[in-house]
Amino acid sequence: MGNEMIRLFRPTFDVEGCLAELKDCLEEGWTGPGFKTDRLEEEWKAYTGLANAYYVNSCTAALNLSFDVLKQCDGWQDGDEVITTPITFVSSNHAILLAGLKPVFADVDDTLCLDPKDVEKKITDRTKAVLFVGISGNPGHYREILDLCRRYHLRLVVDAAHMSGTKVNGSFPCGEADAVDFSFHTFKTLATADSGMLCFKDPEHEKIARIRAWSGINTAAYSDYAIRDHKTYKWHYDVEYVSNCYNGNSLMAAVALAQLRNLDKSIAYRAQLASRYDAAFSKVPDKIRLPEFPADCTPSRCHYQIIVEDRDGLVKYLNEHHINSGVHYVDNTNYRMYAYAHGTCPKAEYISEHVISLPMHMKLTAEEVDTVIQAVLDFVNQ
Numbered sequence: 001m002g003n004e005m006i007r008l009f010r011p012t013f014d015v016e017g018c019l020a021e022l023k024d025c026l027e028e029g030w031t032g033p034g035f036k037t038d039r040l041e042e043e044w045k046a047y048t049g050l051a052n053a054y055y056v057n058s059c060t061a062a063l064n065l066s067f068d069v070l071k072q073c074d075g076w077q078d079g080d081e082v083i084t085t086p087i088t089f090v091s092s093n094h095a096i097l098l099a100g101l102k103p104v105f106a107d108v109d110d111t112l113c114l115d116p117k118d119v120e121k122k123i124t125d126r127t128k129a130v131l132f133v134g135i136s137g138n139p140g141h142y143r144e145i146l147d148l149c150r151r152y153h154l155r156l157v158v159d160a161a162h163m164s165g166t167k168v169n170g171s172f173p174c175g176e177a178d179a180v181d182f183s184f185h186t187f188k189t190l191a192t193a194d195s196g197m198l199c200f201k202d203p204e205h206e207k208i209a210r211i212r213a214w215s216g217i218n219t220a221a222y223s224d225y226a227i228r229d230h231k232t233y234k235w236h237y238d239v240e241y242v243s244n245c246y247n248g249n250s251l252m253a254a255v256a257l258a259q260l261r262n263l264d265k266s267i268a269y270r271a272q273l274a275s276r277y278d279a280a281f282s283k284v285p286d287k288i289r290l291p292e293f294p295a296d297c298t299p300s301r302c303h304y305q306i307i308v309e310d311r312d313g314l315v316k317y318l319n320e321h322h323i324n325s326g327v328h329y330v331d332n333t334n335y336r337m338y339a340y341a342h343g344t345c346p347k348a349e350y351i352s353e354h355v356i357s358l359p360m361h362m363k364l365t366a367e368e369v370d371t372v373i374q375a376v377l378d379f380v381n382q
């Protein structure tokens, strides 16, 4: 085994494609919102089949806007509840808190996503929405969660940070949700540097989001300062909301446009690598468990996860053998901020201590996957 680390993530770019799109922006003299962001939004709608798309500077921005806008439009009160998962990146749950709402944690199931049975148990008179997170691109039991939301008249927000390109029977599986939030962060399957897409079902929600995304300024959103309107630049505007700066820009959109052209290829390659891991690990089910995925699902797979008894030992062993690994995620109720819910989600607690992510990216070779597999098997069999 050589001394070079096998990396956990490695963003891969179509360099010539990215440079051509970036050159357009620099020659046109426009790097801000509008221009490439408009094109990316159109292409994203065509790719996902979603009705609306608004390009923002991160998935965190999309999540914050989703809850701000739904709270405003539906008249939710401070302290109203959103049912959410402990197995996620903290910005999912921070978005609920930042909107003045209360995260109520439900447990996960064998897909590592929300368990619909536990979600139903956590519904109260103050529940307004459910936040579903598709871990590793897995749609889990999204359909049952959607049914629950319809039955109890709850909004459904999908944190699709890991789901760019996930398909079930050839289509994006979460299109009926009220808001779907994607990440184009550098470690995601569609990598830029930082950016994301906010896809509301209701175009009225998107209209408000566009105002809230630029400090609450109520000009016709960005169109007044977009490149093609330069001659009609208007300085006068009113300010309707206290808000943040969440806009995406044309430079990042240029990179995203080039990356989108390769997204299906990336997902197909990741599926091949995942099958190689699956074939080896499924032979030792008493030592290694794999998350469940729905039938006919091609997940986006920004991570490849397994569940083992001695996770911390395996992380150390892999490091000693020049293999990077990761943990996605620590149970959020272990963090001081969310400790009020600690002990309410036993399965998530177990996952948090036993899950490990193994290398998964476009530059990873089949031989490197075999090296990782061998190291994992040597560790669990010792």
Ligand SMILES: Cc1ncc(COP(=O)(O)O)c(C=O)c1O
Pocket: 057, 058, 059, 060, 061, 088, 089, 091, 092, 133, 159, 161, 162, 182, 183, 184, 185, 194, 195, 196
């Ligand atoms: C599940 C999940 N949600 C939200 C985010 C936030 O994404 P971004 O970095 O684009 O803000 C991430 C990023 O790691 C994530 O993994």
